[in-house]
Amino acid sequence: MQHTLSTATLIKSTIIALVIAVLTLVSFILPAEYNIDPTGLGEKMGLTALANTTTTTDVDQYQNTDKLSSSDSFEITVPARRGLEFKFAMQQFEKMEYEWLTEGSALYFDLHGEPEGDTTGYFESYAIATLAEMKGSFTAPFNGVHGWYWKNKTDKAVIIKLKVNGEYTVIGIKK
Structure with missing residues (x-):
């Protein structure tokens, strides 16, 4: 028997993945690549120096x-x-x-x-x-x-x- 996920579980997983992707973008990628640091975390971790x-x-x-x-x-x-x-x-x-x-x-x-x-x-x-x-x-x-x-x-x-x-x-x- 194959286990399948419900539509509600798939939507919940998609939303969680999207939130993680946005947090990664804002906290790590934007400061390191574009010197855009809306949270200030990039500068504290030295990522803005990489931009x-x-x-x-x-x-x-x-x-x-x-x-x-x-x-x-x-x-x-x-x-x-x-x-x-x-x-x-x-x-x-x-x-x-x-x-x-x-x-x-x-x-x-x-x-x-x-x-x-x-x-x-x-x-x-x-x-x-x-x-x-x-x-x-x-x-x-x-x-x-x-x-x-x-x-x-x-x-x-x-x-x-x-x-x-x-x-x-x-x-x-x-x-």
Whole structure:
């Protein structure tokens, strides 16, 4: 004898599944993917830092493919409660020296690289912290796109002054 469920049980199960799906969407997916956090739970769990939201700002002028080998400076505005990525294309073993600073506001950041041609979403982080400034250098471990994701958790836009020197091609804000 085969056990069958009543229509009332099926409707009840469907409603429960729908409620769980909506809670998952609002609590986890929206904060992590779109930086939309209506419950505040996403920020507490660090999920909003994963959102790859980009904003059109004055740095769009730097989106080009000019090979640079000298010192360059950029002024990057990270809007309030938003994040953005600023990237450079680099070949394996190319070097970059960098220095960035804000007017004093600390930003969450992830200095990382994504291998050329990778379609899996893989990236390698070189430094992750929350700071108002950073100075250093790195050598690209592989051909690909390398740079920063900055997250502004304040209620005011933060301006970053970035200085770089090395072997790279400027991509700018990654869309």
